[in-house]
Amino acid sequence: MSVIDQLTRRLGQAPVNVSRRGFLAGSGALVLATALPLRPLRGQEAAAEGPAVTAFLELRSDGTALLRSPFIEGGQGIFTAMAQIVGEELDLAPENFSVEIAPAGGPFAIMGGYRLTGGSMSTRTGYPVMRQLGAAARAMLVEAAAQDWGVDASELVTEPGIVVHEGSGRRVAYGDLAAAAMDLPVPAEPTLKDPADFRWIGTALPRMDVRAKSTGRQTYAIDVEVEGMLLAALRHAPRLGLTPAAVTNQAEIEAMRGVHSVQMLDGAVAVVAEKFWQARRAIDAAEIDWTEGEARWPMPADFSSVGFRDTLAGATGEVVEVEASGDAAGVLEAAETMIEATYDAPYVAHGQLEPPSATARFNEDGTLDLWMPCQAPEMFVGAAAAAAGLDASQINLHQQVLGGFFGRHFLYATANPFPQAIALAKAVGRPVKLIWTREEDFLRDAPRPLGLARFRGAVGPDGPTALQVEVVGEGPTQRWYQAPPGQDPSATEGISGKTYAIANKHIGQIYHANPAVIGYWRAVGHSMHDFMYESFLDELAQAGGLDPFEMRLSLLSSSERHRKLLERVGELSGGWRPGPFEAEEGTTRARGVAMASPFGSEAAVIAEVSVDGGEVRVHQVWVALDPGQVVNPSTVEAQVQSAVALGTSQTLVEELVYENGEPTARNFDMYPILRPDQMPQVHTAIVESGAPMGGVGEPGLPAVGPAIVNAVATLTGQRIRSLPLSKHDFG
Amino acid sequence: MQLNINGATHDVDVEPDTPLLWVIREELGLTGTKYGCGIAQCGACTVLIDGVATRSCVTPADSVEGLEIRTIETVEDTEIGRRVVEAWVENEVAQCGYCQSGQVLAATALLSDIPNPTDEDIDGAMTNLCRCGTYNKIRAAVRSVSEA
Numbered sequence: 001m002s003v004i005d006q007l008t009r010r011l012g013q014a015p016v017n018v019s020r021r022g023f024l025a026g027s028g029a030l031v032l033a034t035a036l037p038l039r040p041l042r043g044q045e046a047a048a049e050g051p052a053v054t055a056f057l058e059l060r061s062d063g064t065a066l067l068r069s070p071f072i073e074g075g076q077g078i079f080t081a082m083a084q085i086v087g088e089e090l091d092l093a094p095e096n097f098s099v100e101i102a103p104a105g106g107p108f109a110i111m112g113g114y115r116l117t118g119g120s121m122s123t124r125t126g127y128p129v130m131r132q133l134g135a136a137a138r139a140m141l142v143e144a145a146a147q148d149w150g151v152d153a154s155e156l157v158t159e160p161g162i163v164v165h166e167g168s169g170r171r172v173a174y175g176d177l178a179a180a181a182m183d184l185p186v187p188a189e190p191t192l193k194d195p196a197d198f199r200w201i202g203t204a205l206p207r208m209d210v211r212a213k214s215t216g217r218q219t220y221a222i223d224v225e226v227e228g229m230l231l232a233a234l235r236h237a238p239r240l241g242l243t244p245a246a247v248t249n250q251a252e253i254e255a256m257r258g259v260h261s262v263q264m265l266d267g268a269v270a271v272v273a274e275k276f277w278q279a280r281r282a283i284d285a286a287e288i289d290w291t292e293g294e295a296r297w298p299m300p301a302d303f304s305s306v307g308f309r310d311t312l313a314g315a316t317g318e319v320v321e322v323e324a325s326g327d328a329a330g331v332l333e334a335a336e337t338m339i340e341a342t343y344d345a346p347y348v349a350h351g352q353l354e355p356p357s358a359t360a361r362f363n364e365d366g367t368l369d370l371w372m373p374c375q376a377p378e379m380f381v382g383a384a385a386a387a388a389g390l391d392a393s394q395i396n397l398h399q400q401v402l403g404g405f406f407g408r409h410f411l412y413a414t415a416n417p418f419p420q421a422i423a424l425a426k427a428v429g430r431p432v433k434l435i436w437t438r439e440e441d442f443l444r445d446a447p448r449p450l451g452l453a454r455f456r457g458a459v460g461p462d463g464p465t466a467l468q469v470e471v472v473g474e475g476p477t478q479r480w481y482q483a484p485p486g487q488d489p490s491a492t493e494g495i496s497g498k499t500y501a502i503a504n505k506h507i508g509q510i511y512h513a514n515p516a517v518i519g520y521w522r523a524v525g526h527s528m529h530d531f532m533y534e535s536f537l538d539e540l541a542q543a544g545g546l547d548p549f550e551m552r553l554s555l556l557s558s559s560e561r562h563r564k565l566l567e568r569v570g571e572l573s574g575g576w577r578p579g580p581f582e583a584e585e586g587t588t589r590a591r592g593v594a595m596a597s598p599f600g601s602e603a604a605v606i607a608e609v610s611v612d613g614g615e616v617r618v619h620q621v622w623v624a625l626d627p628g629q630v631v632n633p634s635t636v637e638a639q640v641q642s643a644v645a646l647g648t649s650q651t652l653v654e655e656l657v658y659e660n661g662e663p664t665a666r667n668f669d670m671y672p673i674l675r676p677d678q679m680p681q682v683h684t685a686i687v688e689s690g691a692p693m694g695g696v697g698e699p700g701l702p703a704v705g706p707a708i709v710n711a712v713a714t715l716t717g718q719r720i721r722s723l724p725l726s727k728h729d730f731g
Numbered sequence: 732m733q734l735n736i737n738g739a740t741h742d743v744d745v746e747p748d749t750p751l752l753w754v755i756r757e758e759l760g761l762t763g764t765k766y767g768c769g770i771a772q773c774g775a776c777t778v779l780i781d782g783v784a785t786r787s788c789v790t791p792a793d794s795v796e797g798l799e800i801r802t803i804e805t806v807e808d809t810e811i812g813r814r815v816v817e818a819w820v821e822n823e824v825a826q827c828g829y830c831q832s833g834q835v836l837a838a839t840a841l842l843s844d845i846p847n848p849t850d851e852d853i854d855g856a857m858t859n860l861c862r863c864g865t866y867n868k869i870r871a872a873v874r875s876v877s878e879a
Binding site for chain 1: 745746749753756757758760761763764766767769770773775802807816829854857858861862863864866867869870
C-alpha cells in the first residue's frame, strides 16, 4: 500500500555523476550515486556535504564493476539479482560485477532516508533504481565513445562490455571509456531497454556466492576479528524485568583462565575473556542473584503461552474494523448453515543458524566501529548512536552477510546484542566481540506472536455467503512502529486482504497486548493468518457439501489472475484429487489446497500427506507462485523451496512454549525445526502474469500450512485448529 | 596438547576439555567451522575425524589427540571432497550458507564410505539442520556425486 507507493515515487529519481567529487577521483572509475532526496540522519547533515560520497556503481578501467547493494545478502540471492538488473541496462555481463553491502546512510537509504532488507521488498523496490543506474552509465559510455569518434551517439550500439560503431566497425571496451565518461553529465531520463530485449533479467544465472559458501570461505558477523579484541559471553536474566544484584562467586570466576572481568549489564551478566570459550565456561559457572529491575516490557512471572492463548480466546473489547462489505451479521443470523471456530498459532522462534553477535571498537578519534548482522542499517546506526552516547555520524556500521535472518535482525530493543557489545567495549577499553549462545538467543529472541482468530461463517449451496472474523492480539508493526489497531497489516494480513468473493464479510481486530517481546518472522502475519482463514474456508466447504478446490475456483470467478493460478497448481499436481487415495508405496494419502496473497505476489499450494506412526508426514508440495515478473527464476525456485521448508516446519513441529515467564526451550533439542528426512518434495511453477512485481522470499510460505492441515482433515477427519500438528495425536 | 589438524601438527595450550570447535576457531583461526547450537543438534560444526563426520562442538580437544582432523578449509584436498564441493556449486545448494561447511563435510564422509548410497544411507548420514531448507538440493548434490 502506501509504503510501496512512497518507495516507487522516490525510486524514480535519476542517478548523479560523483566521479569528480567522489572519493575515487583520479582513479579513472566512473562513479554513479543517486540524486534521491536524502533525509540525513540527525547530525549527518554536515557529513552529507563532505567528501565521503559513496557510490552505487563504479565502473573501473579494467571493465569490471563494483556494485554496492542497498539490500543485504542473507541467503536470498539478492546480490546476484542486483547485478543482473544493473548489468542488463548497462550491457555488462553480471559475472563482471562484484557486489558489496552498501554502508549505512548516503544514497543507499533508498526508502526515504532509511532502508531495510525485508518484507520481500528488495528486488521489487530495487528494480527501478537499479535499471536507471545501469541505463545512465551505459548512455554516458556511449556518449564518451561518440565524442571520441566524432559521431552521433545514435549511431552507436553496445555489446556486453563494448561500444560499437556499426558503420565503421570501430569498437571500444567500457573500461577504456570510464575516464572520459566521468566528465559527462548524467542523462536525466536514460532510455530503458524493452523487456523483450532482456538478455539477463529473467534468466537463471548462477548465484555469485555459492563457491565461497561451499568451501567455508564466506564469513559472517560471528567470524569478525578485530585487532586486540576480547571475547564476551553473557547470561540474561531469566525474565525481562529482572536485573543482576550480585555475582556471588565473582572472584572465583575472575580467577578462571583467560578471564578479563565480570561485567554487570542491564538485565544480564557478561564475562569478558581472551577467548570466547573461556568466557562461556566462566559465565556458565557464575552464580547470579537476580532482583526486580526496570524494563519497557517486563515479563510477568506467571506468564504462560497456554494461559495467554485462553486469554485471547476469551478477550472482549472494541472490534476495530479492518475490512467490511455487505451485511455479515445479518446474513449469519438468518443463515441455515452457520459454523463457528477459533484458530490459534503459537509463538515461533527465528532459529537462524548463526547465533547473534556484535563486535564494538571505540576509536581514538571518538568514532565507534560496529560489526554485526542487521536488516535495517540506518535504524541500527541511530540506535547505536543513542546507546553509545555519540552522534550518528560517529558510527561506522560494518554490516555482515547474514547466516540466515527470517526477520531476526530487525531492531528489537532487547533482542539485539550490539548495545551490550558497546557497553562492554566501553567498560574494558578494548574492542569486544559478544556472541550470544544459542540458549541466550532462544531466551531473548523476538518470536512471531502467538495469534488467535474467531471465525463465523455461513454457507449455501453455491458457497460461502457471509464471513465474520475477529482477530485478537497484537502485531509487530504496532509494537515497533506504533501502527494503530485496524491499521496494522501485521496483525491481520492473511485474514484481511483475501481475494475470494464473499458478499458479506466483516474482518476486525481486537487489540490485546502481547506480554512477550514480539517480532517479524518470515511472512509475518501471513505465516499464521492464512492457515486460519484457508482452514476455515475448507470447513465451510465441508459444511456446505462442496469440494474445496471447486469452491475456491467459483469464489475467484471474477479474478482471472487468481483463478488461473489455482488451475495452474491443480495441473502441476496432475489434477485435483478430492479425497483420500492409495499411493503406490502402499500408504493412504490425501491432498489439501490453499491460497495466499502475500507481499504483492499470489500463491496457490497443494500438499500431499499421510499419517505414519501417529505423525503427519508431508510427501509433496506443489506451489504455483505469481510474483508478476521475475529477475532470476532459479533464485525464485530456491526461495520457494526455502519457504516450503519453513512453512512445513512451523506447521509440523514448531512451538515456543512459555511457562513461568520463560521459554521452556533454549535450544534445538527442545525446539525442533524441520529435519532433512521431513522435507517434502517441492514442485514449483512460476507464473509471470505481468502484474506489478511482487516479492518472492516470503510469498511461498503462507499457503503451505493450510494446504497441509486441509490434507490432514481430508485424510483423518480431524480438523486441526491449533498448531503445530506435533501436539496432536493422529494414531 | 598436540592436535593434527589439516595435515599439520599444532601445539595448542587450552583446557583439555575445550570443545574442538573452539580450538579450531579460536586457536587456529579457521572460521569455516561454525558454531550453531553447541549441543550436537545442528551439525554446523561438523569436521572429519579419521574420516568420520563428527560434531566438534561437543568433542573435547583431548579426546582427539593423535587422530587426523580435517576441516572445511582442506576438504578439496581429497578427490571425493573436491567432487562434493563441485556438486554443491553446480547444484547451487547454498542459501545463507552458514550450515554448508558441515553439510559438505557430512556428504564427503558419506561418499568416501559409501560411493553409491541408498536413500536410507543418505537419510542416516545427512542429518545436519538447514534453516533455509536446502535439503532437496543437498540430496540432489549428493546424488550427483554418487552417480558421477
